[in-house]
Amino acid sequence: MDRGRLALSLIALAAALALPFVAGPFWTGLATQMYIFGLLALSVDLLLGHAGLFSLTHASFFAVSAYTVAILQVRYAVPTTLAAPAGILAGTLLAAVFGISVRTRGVYFILITIALGYVVWGVAHRWSSFTGGDNGVTNVPFPAIGGVGITSHTQYYYLVLAVILLCALGYRVLIRSPFGLGLRGIKASETRMQSLGYRTSAHLYAAFVLSGALASLAGVLYVYYNRFVNPVASSFPISVEAALMAIVGGSGTIIGPFLGAGVVLGLRNWVSSFFEMHHAIMGAVFIATVLWAPDGLVGIAARLRARFSRPKEPGP
Amino acid sequence: MNRLKKNVSLHGAVALLAALGMSAVAHAQTGPIKIGVLAPVTGPLATPGKDMVEGWKLFWEQAGHTAGGRKVEYVIADTTCNPDQALTQARRLVHQEKVHFLVGPLCGHEGPAVAQVSKETGVPLVMDAAGADTITKWSRTPSVVRTAVSASQIGHPWGEYMYKELGLRNVTFIGQDYTWGHEVTLGAVRSFTALGGKVAKMIWNPIGTKDYGPTIAGIPEDTDGVSAVVVGADRVRLFEAWFNFGMDRKKKIYGGYWLHQDVLPQMDDRAIGLIGNSLNYAAGLQTPENIAFTTAFAKAYKRLPSWFGESAYTAGLWTKAAIDSINGKVEDRDAFLKAMRTVSVKAPRGPLKLDAYDNPIQNVYVSKIQKIKHPVLGDILTNVPVKTYEGVSQFWTFDPKDFLARGPYKR
Numbered sequence: 001m002d003r004g005r006l007a008l009s010l011i012a013l014a015a016a017l018a019l020p021f022v023a024g025p026f027w028t029g030l031a032t033q034m035y036i037f038g039l040l041a042l043s044v045d046l047l048l049g050h051a052g053l054f055s056l057t058h059a060s061f062f063a064v065s066a067y068t069v070a071i072l073q074v075r076y077a078v079p080t081t082l083a084a085p086a087g088i089l090a091g092t093l094l095a096a097v098f099g100i101s102v103r104t105r106g107v108y109f110i111l112i113t114i115a116l117g118y119v120v121w122g123v124a125h126r127w128s129s130f131t132g133g134d135n136g137v138t139n140v141p142f143p144a145i146g147g148v149g150i151t152s153h154t155q156y157y158y159l160v161l162a163v164i165l166l167c168a169l170g171y172r173v174l175i176r177s178p179f180g181l182g183l184r185g186i187k188a189s190e191t192r193m194q195s196l197g198y199r200t201s202a203h204l205y206a207a208f209v210l211s212g213a214l215a216s217l218a219g220v221l222y223v224y225y226n227r228f229v230n231p232v233a234s235s236f237p238i239s240v241e242a243a244l245m246a247i248v249g250g251s252g253t254i255i256g257p258f259l260g261a262g263v264v265l266g267l268r269n270w271v272s273s274f275f276e277m278h279h280a281i282m283g284a285v286f287i288a289t290v291l292w293a294p295d296g297l298v299g300i301a302a303r304l305r306a307r308f309s310r311p312k313e314p315g316p
Numbered sequence: 317m318n319r320l321k322k323n324v325s326l327h328g329a330v331a332l333l334a335a336l337g338m339s340a341v342a343h344a345q346t347g348p349i350k351i352g353v354l355a356p357v358t359g360p361l362a363t364p365g366k367d368m369v370e371g372w373k374l375f376w377e378q379a380g381h382t383a384g385g386r387k388v389e390y391v392i393a394d395t396t397c398n399p400d401q402a403l404t405q406a407r408r409l410v411h412q413e414k415v416h417f418l419v420g421p422l423c424g425h426e427g428p429a430v431a432q433v434s435k436e437t438g439v440p441l442v443m444d445a446a447g448a449d450t451i452t453k454w455s456r457t458p459s460v461v462r463t464a465v466s467a468s469q470i471g472h473p474w475g476e477y478m479y480k481e482l483g484l485r486n487v488t489f490i491g492q493d494y495t496w497g498h499e500v501t502l503g504a505v506r507s508f509t510a511l512g513g514k515v516a517k518m519i520w521n522p523i524g525t526k527d528y529g530p531t532i533a534g535i536p537e538d539t540d541g542v543s544a545v546v547v548g549a550d551r552v553r554l555f556e557a558w559f560n561f562g563m564d565r566k567k568k569i570y571g572g573y574w575l576h577q578d579v580l581p582q583m584d585d586r587a588i589g590l591i592g593n594s595l596n597y598a599a600g601l602q603t604p605e606n607i608a609f610t611t612a613f614a615k616a617y618k619r620l621p622s623w624f625g626e627s628a629y630t631a632g633l634w635t636k637a638a639i640d641s642i643n644g645k646v647e648d649r650d651a652f653l654k655a656m657r658t659v660s661v662k663a664p665r666g667p668l669k670l671d672a673y674d675n676p677i678q679n680v681y682v683s684k685i686q687k688i689k690h691p692v693l694g695d696i697l698t699n700v701p702v703k704t705y706e707g708v709s710q711f712w713t714f715d716p717k718d719f720l721a722r723g724p725y726k727r
Contacts, residue, residue: 024411024412025407025411026407026408026411026412029404029407029411030404033404125494126493128495128498128726128727129726133494133495133498133726134424134425134448134494134495134496135424135425135427135428135448135450135495136399136425136428138428138431138432138455139432139435139455226400226403226429226432227432227436228399228403228428228429228432230399230425230428230429231425232398232399232400232425233400265404268396268401269401269404269405269408272358272393272394272396272401272405273391273393273394273405273408276357276358276394277358278358278394279358
């Protein structure tokens with residue numbers, strides 16, 4: 001990491017830490033949501049940006065984990081220390097099952113993930129004696145470990161911030177590891193990777209399960225923030241939005257999905273307060289992204305940087 | 317562009333000045349009362365959402381934007397019929413806009429989400445549309461009161477009406493497959509079967525069912541009547557399919573919750589004579605309050621209000637009565653909630669009062685579609701009441717304790 005980027009990261013971190021003191025609870029809440037959905041978008045992007053698989057079922061892992069935590073905490077009074085890991089485990093196990101979809105590629109992969117996503121939505125919606133149907137599960141408490149618990153949304157903001165920073169670091173290590181490079185290789189040319197002796201299907205399966213685990217973690221953070229969960233969390237539009245967040249922000253990067261989440265949530269929640277046709281703006285942003293900024297916000301920043309910085313001397 | 321924020325309108329200005337003059341001494345240093353309204357301005361239920369917003373606006377224009385001697389302002393937030401969005405918007409209204417209380421939301425599944433915000437912030441919530449039974453039964457929140465209706469509250473009288481007035485004994489129930497649809501339909505099934513009626517068949521369709529052919533083909537031969545509980549665009553699809561399949565010559569269909577005012581403009585004279593709804597409101601109700609309301613609504617918006625429009629108007633009426641009774645001191649949340657729970661209101665839909673579980677005791681009207689000559693709109697299809705069940709409780713004739721012990725209606 002060069003000095004400029006390090007400085008920029010530190011400034012961003014300082015801004016994130018100062019946010020609750022500078023902005024009101026609404027903006028703090030919106031930023032918390034941005035981190036949570038950014039994490040979901042990041043999990044989708046592990047497949048999309050690195051392995052080239054377009055998954056539309058990630059809301060399933062997100063929701064199964066959220067439901068698991070909510071049901072355990074509300075109905076069985078299970079403490080956070082057990083409920084949260086159980087949520088991640090449940091989502092990850094589902095990902096291990098849904099991972100069979102990596103046997104397909106391209107449009108078939110997209111179709112099978114849509115179908116799987118609808119199965120989960122259908123269960124959440126229809127099995128109302130267990131999931132609460134449309135009403136979902138409400139009154140989820142704030143997380144607490146032992147006697148120490150979160151008591152406000154500001155405290156929760158810092159918890160989420162800490163978790164996503166750790167995730168981002170872990171993700172960075174992962175994508176630079178031989179495993180991550182292997183994924184990139186598969187995206188570039190799967191047949192070549194196979195001829196080099198890689199078991200690409202096993203590689204992709206592992207990536208799918210890891211990505212599901214990350215989405216499950218986002219689900220846990222989500223349910224403790226919202227304090228309720230209902231079938232909307234598992235619905236198709238959530239999966240689509242997660243992918244769009246990654247694309248708008250910059251697919252294949254770490255910061256991109258979070259920026260994209262900020263754009264999507266900001267448009268929806270802030271612009272809608274003074275402009276009725278906010279959906280149209282969202283549409284325009286997506287179209288503009290696809291046409292002129294296929295690398296998303298991060299791509300735009302990189303282009304500007306390249307234009308304004310002096311061409312560097314080649315290194316020794 | 318519409319800033320979605322309403323200040324004083326000209327024709328309310330005179331009333332406002334008079335009111336301000338009277339109370340200028342008492343409330344010299346208090347600012348306006350701020351109300352947050354959560355409605356699906358866009359999204360799948362944007363049409364009822366529009367009715368809700370306009371009913372609400374109409375009331376406050378008539379009231380001169382004052383209550384309890386203070387100016388009233390409101391901020392409308394778009395929930396898009398999505399609980400996440402409803403939650404975020406409710407938090408925005410509370411934290412950014414600093415509203416004194418919330419009104420809304422409309423979509424059933426947004427209800428628990430917004431109730432959550434009311435619970436965590438203590439800001440009172442006046443539910444003027446969302447009908448989930450559980451809000452005023454199993455998961456009550458001290459800061460939440462409902463001014464609209466519980467789903468099964470309109471279902472129970474419907475079951476009795478089918479048995480006693482229509483003389484049906486073997487009914488096929490078509491229900492929309494989500495919480496509201498379950499609760500309305502199963503409420504009717506319960507009171508119908510309690511009298512000795514038989515369920516010929518239950519047919520559940522998810523919201524947005526494109527083809528009602530299989531539903532109609534599945535109606536048993538020996539059934540003597542069909543009860544319909546359908547919402548949204550499905551209402552028109554069922555209507556069209558019913559006539560296209562020639563069912564109107566074979567069987568009788570009755571709407572438990574079907575042909576509301578907002579969908580009637582999309583229908584034609586075939587609808588005349590059908591039982592349209594068993595509901596806490598019918599636009600064709602001939603009371604002085606409703607005639608005054610529907611005339612004003614028709615003049616302002618060139619159509620008749622659905623129950624969503626009436627419900628929002630009444631929420632305005634109710635909250636104003638409560639604010640008046642505490643002299644505008646909405647900052648005292650407990651006093652405001654107590655006032656909401658104790659005042660009685662003469663609404664367009666009839667007399668209203670909350671029961672001990674924060675749900676209104678109100679009339680339920682079974683209505684028939686008729687073409688009437690409206691003084692403002694001319695010939696128009698509307699719901700005309702044919703039977704009034706007065707003072708219906710959300711527990712119908714059952715004991716509340718037994719009802720609560722029995723648990724929610726589930727398919």
